[in-house]
Amino acid sequence: MSGMITQLPRPIQIGALVPLTRPGWVQAGQHLLAGLELAVGEVNDAGGIGGRPLELVVRDTAADPRKATAAVDELARAGVAALAGEYHSVVARAAATRADALGLPYLCSSAVLDTLTPEQRTDWVARLSPPQSRGWRIYADFLLAAGHSRIAVATQPSVYWAAGIGILRDHLARRGGTVLELDTRTLSPTALCDELVDNRATALLLLVGHPEPAVPIVKSVRSDPRLAELLLGAPAGQPEFAEWATLLGDDGTGIPFLRYLPERLSPLGARVEAALRQRLAEAPSFVAYEGYDTIVVLADVLRSHGTDRARIAESWPQIAVEGTRGPIRFSRTPGISVWQWVRPPVQVVDRDPAEPGRFRILHTRPIAL
Template structure:
């Protein structure tokens, strides 16, 4: 596998190819994620990707002869714990962080990182506010809710213009933000939702919500939130005889969604970025994951790319100082990553935002998956 990894590191060659040989003290890189809690599946994906990127970089000689040393923090996808983790990473001497997954954690944690001079690259936090506050230290390898909501709203308006559409969200910065952006896009396309509801995540019984959806005669339910609640809502809709289509955002991406939703997951629509596993520059990395029995789906490769972004900035500047790295990233230079080329604007957003619509469908093997089921180019 070592030969496969090293021969396939085309996306890392710009980082490691011209580095000086030698050894040096490790450079600490924080990995702040929800590794426990309700949404640990996402944290596990990002950690797997980031850890593999660090391993690959270190095997190829590190950054100017200095290996990367991960410092892991578990925020449990909780804002208060996220702030605590951010303070601990700052105290540990970290100057760069990959994370967090949740927007509700990344936003308050970024204030701590700002004060500590730490540059932060999130692989998954899509809430608009994360990069709209004028912070120099906030970057993403993913898109934003306004971009994702625009795609979702336009798609639903085009195909379900004469149907009754409801919007439901989990009240989180991510879920509510995505639902609001989708609502804005629907209205811009001449569609007024018949219902707008917030739920309490973590509950098991959403029968009251389903009853309201049935009473409103809803045909489509757009859900802003994560896969656990979405799966429960689908299952309970089907149990109560409501066959409305479910649509949602990238929070539905884990395979656990189908395990929770059951057969009712078939047909669910979801917005997400084009599948990075199909990126030609990522094939050797994907093959290496597969050889270990790992499918690098959803946000795995976005975690890998976040490490690549920071490594490239280190190689170009010869520094591990957070502000120095951020200043270089803001120049908008193209960085080749496993999710495709990334360049940043002055806010820290990627300059090539792209979302497509997927359908979760049952394949010939009887399994329900979204892979390969892109409905929009």
């Protein structure tokens, strides 16, 4: 009959938590969101989930745990099937804790704190990024292999940085290494350089925010002739993004950091790399792939188990899908409070001083969880 209105299928909504404004790491949030959006678009182009489109409901966390908690409450009330995303570990911890309390499935894309739910182990939360204890031990092994055992760390107050220092100190101490903490709240970049010289440190790790105070510290160290042989490192990945190279130029090269990519992308990864590069107008970071893989996993779960939240949470150990960076499965791991991707790839890389837009792989090791 003419005049009949065709009712469109009701979308399946996924809540997406991303830092899109300061003090959040905005470029990381943009890359994470680009990966999420690309994968959602591809799912919908292929017919959606049983004919129903996927829809992202995006909330900016701005690196604020309170905003994240409020967003989880709002999204739960709005009826999203699951949560996805977040880059900042302390923010993801707040989101995961609240999602666990509400019974809302959450697939964490990019945060690494071992205990995302510090009070208890949870069945509601799974994670794609490797736990901090694994990645940062690999980074410590890289330092030792490169001949560095007197390590200084420039620090700021944070659960994330404190956890990283503990991992480094424990791992290095068993192999004769030491870790010296330098508090950037009380030390200017110039005073920090003096401390490095006085303590004969051979490496300085930047366990601080970006761009402040990381950028001024790098500039001060690079301009100090006494520290010409000092290794600068950034295990949290600050040099991954183009903003780092823009702000620091040649000073930002040769600073090893952790990156969660394989040595070679699969055909799927290569196709997604090209699509992300076009969307972002720059090379995609590993965070963009984490966003894409998050939707790959959730779409598979929704096809197989529907939108019931309890059934989604029950499905984590049954997942077996191909992501951009390898086969994705989840398991329980001692000391980790959430369901964890079994073998996420881990590399130590830096920006090539001869070609700052190119990354050199310095160290890689498969993770045995």
